[in-house]
Amino acid sequence: MDMDNPQDVGAAFGAQMLGFTISEEPPPPDSPLGRVRAFTAQYGEDALRPEHFADARAGRPLLP
Incomplete structure (x- = not known):
């Protein structure tokens, strides 16, 4: 996440307000x-x- 990019900053702020964390790691x-x-x-x-x-x-x- 590039905190110099306004899009990334906005996404991080929105996630924080909703109680989430943006991660670049794969989900569990x-x-x-x-x-x-x-x-x-x-x-x-x-x-x-x-x-x-x-x-x-x-x-x-999850069935095919």
Whole structure:
């Protein structure tokens, strides 16, 4: 993150106000985003459907 870039500064400020942290590290594999990324790595982006996001948030398995 380049804190001399107004776009990055705005994103960091917005995230801080909402209680989040912007990270350049990959998400933990057991997080919803980590599970979605693992699914797309295995099956490709074309296999990803909107219900996969709800399943990932609910902790259900992501089925192709």
